[in-house]
Amino acid sequence: MELNERKSKILQVIIQTYLETGEPVGSRTISKMSDLNLSSATIRNEMSDLEELGYIVQPHTSAGRIPSDKGYRFYVDNIMKEKEREISDMRNFVVEHTERMEQVLKEMAKLLAANTNYATLISAPQSHGNRLKFIQLSPVDDDQILCTVVLEGNIVKNKILATDQLLDQEEILKLNILLNTTLNGLDTEQITLNLIARLKEQAGIHSGIVGDILDAIAETINTDEDLEVYMSGAKNIFRYPELSDTQRASGLISLLEDKSELKNLLVDKSADIDDSDIKVYIGRESQVEEMEDCSVVTATYELGDGLRGAIGIVGPKRMDYEKVMDSIKTVKKQLDTMYPKKKKEEDIGD
Amino acid sequence: MELNERKSKILQVIIQTYLETGEPVGSRTISKMSDLNLSSATIRNEMSDLEELGYIVQPHTSAGRIPSDKGYRFYVDNIMKEKEREISDMRNFVVEHTERMEQVLKEMAKLLAANTNYATLISAPQSHGNRLKFIQLSPVDDDQILCTVVLEGNIVKNKILATDQLLDQEEILKLNILLNTTLNGLDTEQITLNLIARLKEQAGIHSGIVGDILDAIAETINTDEDLEVYMSGAKNIFRYPELSDTQRASGLISLLEDKSELKNLLVDKSADIDDSDIKVYIGRESQVEEMEDCSVVTATYELGDGLRGAIGIVGPKRMDYEKVMDSIKTVKKQLDTMYPKKKKEEDIGD
DNA sequence: TGTTAGCACTCAATAAACGGGAGTGCTAAT
DNA sequence: ATTAGCACTCCCGTTTATTGAGTGCTAACA
Numbered sequence: 088m089e090l091n092e093r094k095s096k097i098l099q100v101i102i103q104t105y106l107e108t109g110e111p112v113g114s115r116t117i118s119k120m121s122d123l124n125l126s127s128a129t130i131r132n133e134m135s136d137l138e139e140l141g142y143i144v145q146p147h148t149s150a151g152r153i154p155s156d157k158g159y160r161f162y163v164d165n166i167m168k169e170k171e172r173e174i175s176d177m178r179n180f181v182v183e184h185t186e187r188m189e190q191v192l193k194e195m196a197k198l199l200a201a202n203t204n205y206a207t208l209i210s211a212p213q214s215h216g217n218r219l220k221f222i223q224l225s226p227v228d229d230d231q232i233l234c235t236v237v238l239e240g241n242i243v244k245n246k247i248l249a250t251d252q253l254l255d256q257e258e259i260l261k262l263n264i265l266l267n268t269t270l271n272g273l274d275t276e277q278i279t280l281n282l283i284a285r286l287k288e289q290a291g292i293h294s295g296i297v298g299d300i301l302d303a304i305a306e307t308i309n310t311d312e313d314l315e316v317y318m319s320g321a322k323n324i325f326r327y328p329e330l331s332d333t334q335r336a337s338g339l340i341s342l343l344e345d346k347s348e349l350k351n352l353l354v355d356k357s358a359d360i361d362d363s364d365i366k367v368y369i370g371r372e373s374q375v376e377e378m379e380d381c382s383v384v385t386a387t388y389e390l391g392d393g394l395r396g397a398i399g400i401v402g403p404k405r406m407d408y409e410k411v412m413d414s415i416k417t418v419k420k421q422l423d424t425m426y427p428k429k430k431k432e433e434d435i436g437d
Numbered sequence: 438m439e440l441n442e443r444k445s446k447i448l449q450v451i452i453q454t455y456l457e458t459g460e461p462v463g464s465r466t467i468s469k470m471s472d473l474n475l476s477s478a479t480i481r482n483e484m485s486d487l488e489e490l491g492y493i494v495q496p497h498t499s500a501g502r503i504p505s506d507k508g509y510r511f512y513v514d515n516i517m518k519e520k521e522r523e524i525s526d527m528r529n530f531v532v533e534h535t536e537r538m539e540q541v542l543k544e545m546a547k548l549l550a551a552n553t554n555y556a557t558l559i560s561a562p563q564s565h566g567n568r569l570k571f572i573q574l575s576p577v578d579d580d581q582i583l584c585t586v587v588l589e590g591n592i593v594k595n596k597i598l599a600t601d602q603l604l605d606q607e608e609i610l611k612l613n614i615l616l617n618t619t620l621n622g623l624d625t626e627q628i629t630l631n632l633i634a635r636l637k638e639q640a641g642i643h644s645g646i647v648g649d650i651l652d653a654i655a656e657t658i659n660t661d662e663d664l665e666v667y668m669s670g671a672k673n674i675f676r677y678p679e680l681s682d683t684q685r686a687s688g689l690i691s692l693l694e695d696k697s698e699l700k701n702l703l704v705d706k707s708a709d710i711d712d713s714d715i716k717v718y719i720g721r722e723s724q725v726e727e728m729e730d731c732s733v734v735t736a737t738y739e740l741g742d743g744l745r746g747a748i749g750i751v752g753p754k755r756m757d758y759e760k761v762m763d764s765i766k767t768v769k770k771q772l773d774t775m776y777p778k779k780k781k782e783e784d785i786g787d
Numbered sequence: 788t789g790t791t792a793g794c795a796c797t798c799a800a801t802a803a804a805c806g807g808g809a810g811t812g813c814t815a816a817t
Numbered sequence: 818a819t820t821a822g823c824a825c826t827c828c829c830g831t832t833t834a835t836t837g838a839g840t841g842c843t844a845a846c847a
Binding site for chain 2: 789790791792793796797798799
Binding site for chain 2: 333344
């Protein structure tokens with residue numbers, strides 16, 4: 088048995104009504120609501136079929152029906168209509184580059200949370216290319232030097248290194264030149280043990296500090312470790328009774344707080360992506376136990392220069408998928424176009 | 438009427454029992470628990486007095502008594518005994534400087550939350566002196582330069598600036614020297630309009646970029662804006678029924694998430710500090726509406742070089758003050774001694 | 788005078804009983 | 818194929834009863 092027009096229509100009504108009310112919806116409601124002009128009895132028969140097919144379930148006998156994961160999935164894949172949707176109060180962010188970036192992302196997360204009434208996560212952009220652009224050593228103290236590493240995409244990281252030997256301006260300048268000429272334009276894989284050995288050899292008595300610097304660089308490139316994730320609107324889960332009993336709420340809160348688990352969800356990039364690049368995980372599909380009563384909508388944004396980040400919205404299964412997907416799309420677009428891409432320069436020498 | 442020995446003892450028993458159980462405690466319990474060898478009737482009389490004095494209250498007639506804010510205050514100030522307390526699993530953090538610092542603080546927050554079972558906040562250290570140590574300009578692109586600002590205390594900030602004019606190595610070097618000779622060792626107040634005008638004049642055609650750089654510096658120095666606060670253990674509030682009804686929990690969660698409100702609490706440095714530098718806010722004392730059923734224990738830590746941050750623990754009023762205060766003290770000590778202070782150098786020239 | 792035993796009273800919390808209502812499945816009629 | 822009708826189920830909110838912890842008060846006692 089397949090879903091004919093009418094069954095599909097009924098399923099749609101059930102889901103949409105349930106999205107609004109959060110209550111199981113019964114045959115009589117549908118009979119009145121829909122423009123099908125069918126009696127409740129007929130609807131009941133159809134609903135019985137829909138249940139058999141696994142699209143809806145009954146929380147208990149003599150209750151109305153609610154959509155199953157499969158039902159939601161069908162809805163999201165086949166029934167839902169997309170609209171373009173403006174996010175209220177989306178001011179045109181004029182953004183200064185870097186540094187303030189995180190501020191913008193936090194803002195965006197707040198905005199999304201406020202507009203959708205679900206919890207929102209945004210991960211800071213990760214460099215994709217990860218090629219080294221340049222390195223700058225500067226003396227800080229008698230025994231400390233500052234190592235600034237800049238990656239393709241203008242990711243900047245600093246690290247203060249302790250030195251055992253005194254380094255004067257001259258020597259630092261030499262080191263700078265040595266490092267930059269050798270390493271610029273390379274990515275992690277290209278910095279081999281071999282290369283390191285050669286570098287150290289050339290550095291002579293300063294081979295120790297070179298080792299430290301390389302560590303710092305490795306640390307910078309492998310930003311995966313400390314991928315920042317900004318969260319907003321956690322309290323929204325209390326809006327939905329089905330999530331806000333102590334047990335569930337507690338689990339969700341700590342999940343959102345911890346973030347580390349959610350990175351996978353956000354970062355998970357299966358190659359086969361549907362055109363719009365927006366993914367929906369319904370219930371267990373997210374593979375995260377605490378979220379079996381939740382749905383997650385994710386999207387990735389691109390910040391030009393190969394910088395990629397992700398947005399995720401977490402809500403109850405009966406979240407307003409249309410609204411969420413449209414909203415997330417709006418924000419994605421906003422971020423995507425925030426910085427003009429410019430693929431002209433490859434890299435720069437020192 | 439004053440609190441004699443016996444009343445004080447009874448109050449202590451009431452509070453301690455209540456801390457453990459979270460239930461109102463009755464006269465009979467006290468009679469049996471305490472080593473006073475008094476009948477419940479006598480205790481009742483005393484309790485009646487204590488209530489009249491405002492140290493305890495009755496949630497309703499025919500319930501036991503629970504401590505009032507005044508009662509807790511008395512307990513914290515006069516009855517509580519401090520112990521030295523090891524935090525389980527406090528590994529000896531060996532910390533690389535800066536950058537990783539935030540990692541350590543997050544770790545610490547987690548540790549405290551896990552050990553106390555309350556929510557924990559730690560603010561990243563703020564520079565106190567805020568004097569400029571040095572500035573480093575580096576070319577990034579044809580039209581972008583990286584501005585690295587280092588403050589006393591090795592706080593490093595980067596900002597990428599767009600330039601309209603091409604700057605070659607030579608010119609950047611000159612700017613570097615100009616900026617460093619003029620500005621190093623100064624703090625915000627010392628960078629006057631006058632000085633800025635002079636700088637711009639000397640910069641000649643590059644006066645525009647100098648303006649940008651000064652903005653970047655100002656932004657860096659006024660880190661107040663984006664004071665980072667790390668939070669852990671929010672879910673702990675669900676352990677305490679008195680905090681975990683939907684209303685309260687929701688408010689608390691969003692409070693903890695927002696953090697901005699809590700900055701005041703953490704940063705608030707009233708001059709008159711008691712010896713140990715640990716402060717306790719009971720109920721309304723925190724002045725934060727959402728926390729009227731909570732207590733907060735705060736301490737400031739010093740990271741050497743004038744870097745100061747704060748730790749805060751948020752729990753129900755019936756939190757285990759002894760444990761919390763001792764634990765927080767342990768962490769404070771750990772942080773205080775993490776970096777050896779070295780007040781030898783004042784500042785360095787370029 | 789301080790302490791204690793006893794007793795009546797209060798009140799939250801829990802459980803049991805109840806009725807209403809929404810919803811279903813089935814059957815028979817259209 | 819659709820619909821009206823009906824019996825049945827089960828959740829849910831309300832009411833009622835019961836229990837038990839705790840109090841305040843009084844009178845007796847050391």
